[in-house]
Amino acid sequence: MDPKTSTTSDASPMYPRPVSATSKAWYYFIVYTRRVLLKLALPILKRFPGMLYPGVKPTFTKSYPCHPNLTHRFFYPKSYNASDPALPLYIDIHGGGFVFFAAQVDDKFCSNLANNNNILVVSLEYSLAPSSPFPVALHEAADVITSILDDDSLPFDRSKIAVGGFSAGASLALTVSQLPNIKKILRGVVAFYPVIDWTRNVQDQLASKPKGCGPDSLEARMPLFEYCYIPAGQDMKDPLVSPGFATRDALPSKVCLIGCEHDLLCRDAEVMAQRLAKVETEDGASAWEHDGIKWAKIVGQVHAFDFLPFPTGEVKKIRQERAKQMYDDVVDWLFREVYI
Template sequence: MASQAIEPIYRTPFPSSTRFFFACKLYIIKFVVKCVFGVFNFPGIKNKNHNPTSTKVYPVQPSLRHRIFVPKSHKSGDPPLPLYLDIHGGGFVLFDPSLDDEFCANFCNENKVLVVSLDYPLAPAHPYPEPVYALIDVVKAVLEDESLPFDKKKVVIGGGSAGANLALAIAQDPSLQGKFGALVAFYPPCDFTTPVETAIANRPKHAPKDPMADMAGMFDCAYFADNQDLRDPQLSPRWADRAKLPPKIYIVGCDFDMLCHDAEAMAESFASVGDGERTGAHDCWEQNGVKWERCLGEEHGKLIFREL
């Protein structure tokens, strides 16, 4: 669906007291997460098999360090590998690329794929669209990096949660058109026009409490300004033009996740472009290059990346 001729939508501004509360809560969470995350990444605690082959900084974004995973079986002179660009989640405000180390290492070695786990600047210090622009710079640098053993005709981008949103955002950039053969989005936030109350009501009636519900406002307040159009397709990719996205898109939703309904609506919208017939069932179908899968009984963030 094209974004032209769609009226902008803005959120209701948060009161100053709410903003102050969100800011205090967020910085406490960031501090605790950094401490706990640091312990789990400490040598002797973290599984060394999940460590990257190397890390790399590109001059275009010198404050960002990316993690590179080369299959252990790959040798100099071997044919170039498929490339998967991974973007970590964390509500646009938390974590770093090491969050996805286990997935990246396993996916790399099990499927003989070069994986580059991308870093990006976090909100609230770097609100939208800064992370999007930074990632566009970095992705272009990676794709031009002749030292990486990958096939430029076999590039896929994806991520989980906020990372999935960012993957959908940067794939729309004019400078990256035609660069990706496919995109993978695990439980993405994809439509910020949907009120939290509506998103919660769209979940199955037997679903447990969604922990995202209590943090959604805080994340939103940190990530984008009150005067931001919520229908901006790089913020809310539900409103993106299908023609600007890769030919193949795989979207995964978690049944109990408040984001699942919007993710499915996005998949339906993208799949409606074209005249191909739908195959599959209600919870797992494919049409016009789009695959949708709902993981029954799963909550946001608890789904392990099983396959691409």
């Protein structure tokens, strides 16, 4: 098969790749060691300006009875007044390979989205693998979204609802939006550099990248994420695992897919966008819209470039400009196609 393509035509199941006992032990060591280090580093990082956005906080946090162990973050526009009309709702799902991080990492994005665009933003928490593999996070997200919709204390317009996410969170946004009880209430879904197709070999994904764009941080991590998130015996062609196998009718009417040119996941997302829209474009096309589908390729950027720490000089300037343009384009699309 051409390494620049992925397919949904073969219906035969594909299961997670075998992992040796040594690799399993190494994966667990990496996951839990990194979690401990992140927990220890958090109080220190908060002391430095620009790290973890210490001045950015949600309006409030809240848990729901369906999953009382999960605390979600709610961002009202600072200008909001109780007498104002109901707000559009954007539900955000954080990334981290289904294994790392928490809703807090998206605070700056959520705060800016709410304050700059008069949107109510809710940042969802979910349980992490490997202790909570698929489909735990998927069902938690569905339960919490249902609870949000039933929450009469929240001032949002029930006809203007979108869900979105980053990386693993983008994959969850694309999968939870396929569940019938969630799909029927959503107007659109936004997926920033999502995990689209778990059946793809990492080496084939690397081969789909432009030549000379350098190493990819996901190359070593994707096997770890696969082992932690996808249980043995799970068909990886299930569209609730690999949303690239979802049919057009299974998704909301409006879908926005965004990839980063130097990301091994980019081509999979582009192929999905082309398939959903039933269009063929040149590989170099960086942006287009057709029949409710929006595709955007962030040229010259790597996976999660808008969250990478410690940028300096010209690199920092370019990243900030590209991130702002990416977010502005998504907001423009939301108000043209979803919040209408």
